Amino acid sequence: MGLIVQKFGGTSVGSVERILNVAERVIEEKERGNDVVVVVSAMGKTTDKLVSLAKDISSNPNKREMDMLLTTGEQITISLLTMALLQKGHDAISFTGWQAGIQTESIHGNARILNIDSTRIKSELDNGRIVVVAGFQGITEDDAISTLGRGGSDTTAVAIAATLKADKCDIYTDVTGVYTTDPRYVKDARKLLAVSYDEMLELANLGAGVLHPRAVEFAKNYSVPLEVRSSMEREVGTMIEEEVRMEQNLVVRGVAFEDDITRVSVLGLPNSLTSLSTIFTTLASNHINVDIIIQSSTNENTTNLSFSIKSDDLNETIKVLGDNKSKLNYIGIESESGLAKVSIVGSGMISNPGVAAEMFEVLAGNDIQVKMVSTSEIKVSTVVEEGNMIRAVEALHQAFHLAGTPVKA
Template sequence: MALYVMKFGGSSVGDIERMQRVARRVMEKQEEGHRCVVVVSAMGDTTDDLIDQAKLLDPNPPAREMDMLMTTGEQISIALLSIAIHQLGGKAVSYTGWQAGFRTEPVHGNARITDIQPERVLKSLEEGNIVVVAGFQGMSEDREITTFGRGGSDTTAVALAAAIEADVCEIYTDVDGIYSTDPRIVSCARKLSEISYDEMLELANLGAAVLHPRAVEYAKHHQVKLVVRSSFNKNEGTVVKEDVTMEQGVVVSGIAYDKNVARITIMGVSHVPGVLAKVFGALAQAQINVDIIVQNGVQDGIADFSFTVALGERQKALDVIESIRSQVPYREATSEEDLVKVSIVGAGMVSHPGVAAQMFDVISQQGVNIKMVSTSEIKTSCVIDREKLNDVVRALHTAYGLDTNEQAFVGGPQERR
């Protein structure tokens, strides 16, 4: 008898029919002799609808009240799923994040877990219950309700699996595993039977939306066995683990993209020590994450440099730069949207020269200029214009030998969290 944590995202419980299907799936797992803890997200677009309603009242609503509001979506899901399990003759008990023992830092909207006290969950399991836990939420030490940000239900599931020493954490979504790229763009994408934590973390950070980066980090740190599979069929999924067997001839495991990119360029800055420290220190103090940084050249002691931020933080970053103009004089600051970051990821890249060069060649053959480049041991990323994204992804997928003869499975709209 194994202990499973099973996480179902918003599209998997998007309506009553899907909720009933999840209930049957969980019951089947229990009937096989296993103990089950289920983590669920809010139904369908519930969270987005709640956000829209709040912003009709106040375009900049208080963060505390937004956490109070958004946690209600998951509470609806856990109650309905528990009711559905009861209707099938099962025993189920639902818990909010704080009832399940999640303690967090005192931050609203993007809190990190500081501790989990799962005694209540374990006791309910011993009593023969299926335990249904609300994802995405916890409580700070000062008893404030907090949320974990986008992808927070993945993190809830993995963290809870670590805390209760589950044998496996299954992430159920609308695709039946981790694919070599987005199957909505490349219908012949390859489903991976397994992938390493490091490769999955890179893909997640670079835009692959199947797993949240924080959840993968947690799984790697606590050695939680992850399986990503579909809630719409019973196909074998993808196992995410420490060491994987590298497939013969496959150097690149996956291709990811991120449309949430803006480039900011600061022109006419004095090329003296400390300038970059002041600029990026100010951005860090404003909680703005900077991704790729490129200095564009120095002439007569004057330099230009560019960097990327999340699209939603473009204006905030420009405001920060303007606020330090007296400390860091510059001629002009500009920004550019309609960009995308395309990345190749693979553990085999470490020992195979020329992989990045091939990427640059493939992109150029599509008539696309590369605006920025970033590399690490197992990934290369290029910032390009968004217009030809699909063409570039398909061309890269073919060039690295990732195409298959099979049609990728996509069961529904993409999961939100």
């Protein structure tokens, strides 16, 4: 007898048939003797349709009103899923974000959860009911409806699990778990039975946004055990939990990759204290996301700075840097497109300094030139030519024994 929080995303509740399927999954958990709280997203493309309506009305829709509009999506799903559970003979009740006591900052579009007053949820669980909660939404101090931004439903589920001290938070999605690398590209990619929170954060782009980083961070901070699993298949998924609970027999847990990368180098920047902050503040205020940043001073007075961006942002980046040339006071700009980022991830590498060296050796042994390098405690990222990306991933996947090894860490 435990307490399980289940979260089902937009694809999993995308039609009447899928909602009925989700109801079955919820009932299975309930019939195992567990208390169940279910968090759901808006059905399929509902949110996109609502956004498009708003854009037809206003070129720059008011954010409070946008939250008012978008939150109807999850409200529709909670009512339909609850009707389905009741129809199947199980007592259930739905709550919007405000009814579930999800209090957020007083901002719109991207509010953080401040507190969850779980009195109502607890009382309904005590009544033996399945509680169905709208993800992605909450209420501000002055009773306005707010939303949590991208990945908001994941965050709602994890936050409720943390507040209720749930035994587990199951994230149901359209993939069966987290893989050693993307199975669409690498045939012998294997599903991982367990990863740590930090590894999950670094592997976030494996499996196409299977779990939002903000939710993983939240789960890590409150030690909420997560499982990523399929809403359609009945196989076991990937557990995400504290490192200490896992053995360390795999140094590298997965190989992540991403194409369409461009390197931009700003040459001859003055070696001043404010150069770096000025350049990245300027880029950020123009909504350009920078990934890897590498700085190397060439002499006492000037420095060269390289960073990677999505290739789509190159024109805008060059324009922004050009517009601010007098302020930034650099000598020249150089860029190289057609690149890709390949990363190895694993908490085992913290205590294993040779991992980066081994990675470079594998790449060199395959005639793959490394253009940029960036390291964190549990990740080594390299930038290579796009044409070498999949070869690099396959070579690393094999070299670090990810294929064919037991997947449980």
